[in-house]
Amino acid sequence: MKFDLHTHHDRCGHAESGIRDYIEAALGAGMNVIGISDHSPYFESTEDHPNPRTAMAKSEFPRYIAEVLRLKEEYKDRIEVLLGLETDYFPEHMELHRKVYSQYPFDYIIGSVHWSGGIKIFDRKRWKGLTPEQITEHKDQYLDLIRQSAECGMFDVIGHMDALKANYPSLSQVPSKVLDEVLKVIAERRIAIEVNTSGKTKECGGWYPADDILERALYYGVGITFGSDAHRPDRVGDEWEQVRLRLKEIGFKEWVFFRRRQKQIVTL
Template sequence: MRIDYHTHHERCGHAVGKLEEYVRRGIEIGLDELGLSDHMPLLHVDPATYLPEMAMPMDELPRYVEECFELKAKYKGRIDLRVGLEGDYIEGWEDRIGAMIAGYPWDYVIGSVHFLGEWDITDFRQTQGWESRDRLAVYKQYYGAVSKAAASGLYDYIGHIDVIKRFGFQPGADVTDLEDAALETVKRYNGAIELNASGLRTPAAEMFPSRRMLERACELGIPVTIGSDAHQPERLGQYLDEARAMLKECGITQLATFEGRKRKMVDF
């Protein structure tokens, strides 16, 4: 079973390529299942203050879903498409996020923490935000938000759970307890996580999560899915061979797949 559950396309503004280009590329590289999972429109940031190419406009969301289902029907029998959303977790905005999710028939929703307030910790244009903050305090806030996302019941799995490390800003202290507390919350609420291979092309130079966190997730029995986080069609599936190898080294032999918000484990 070859899958890639984390992808983006031109509607989100900071990716390129049309949805159909990703589908054709998925067929080309031999994927059995492809998850289309673009970023949700932002609710907590005034669109007038968006940085360029920051997020999908709200009026594009229904068009995105419609096109996903059109492609699902068009390519039936050639590749199984799953219609998903990467849904930001924003503390205090749970009701609005939940209403947006409830409005569409998703196969799965990824819960990702990109924002601490209006600061996007994953945006290379906003790394100056670290300069005025205590790094350990940022890590504590981040993992607290991850735990709240896992406990919210809004999401099918947590995306790139340790993406806080993306740009190489270290906390200056051991944060194993913070990482493990987040994983334990995922387990407590019967959630799952992804192994996001895109970390290999960032300054962090390792996947999200780290091998240590992945091994801990395995010990806890947390289901894991897999994704390239491709923002260009040619990056679909990038580093997933390495990701599958690491999963097997950690003792993981099944992947989580999703359809109609139901999780199914498959051998790989």
């Protein structure tokens, strides 16, 4: 059973091609399940499309839902298409987003922290001039936001858990005071973390999260899923088999995907 829960398309403004192209790429990659999870609009904004290079417009959201559901039906005899979404975690706006999302038949929702301390996590400049103590504070502040996102009860999957290291690879060597507590909360809430293979497109050059976090996740009983975070159709399912084998080496016996917000267990 091959699945990929994390894909984007051209509505978000920074991905290539349309939804159908990702489904066809999944078929070509031998996938059994493909999740469509484009970036949620910023519903808290008074503007329809405040960040056209980041997320889809509010006016596009119903059309996104309708297109995925239509393609789900069209492809049902060839591949299972899941209706998903990736949304930023902004604590002050989550209740508004919860009300909007509750109107639609999502299979799963990915919660991702893209901003921490008011700065984008991929911003290289955030690290300039910081002391080792301040770098540790940045890391723990980011991880604490992930903890909060798990506690909010809105997400099925935590997206790219240590992506703060993307353009600062040595962050992986910085110890964290809060990581274990974050993983405990994720496990208690029965949420999955994804192994996200898009880290290869950043300076860190590896998956999110790193092996040491996956080992701790196994210890605490955290569920694992797979997401390529594809922004081009040719990255759908990227390194799926390598991830599967590595998870088995670490000691995982299973991983999961979600259908109608219910966890589906797949043997590794």
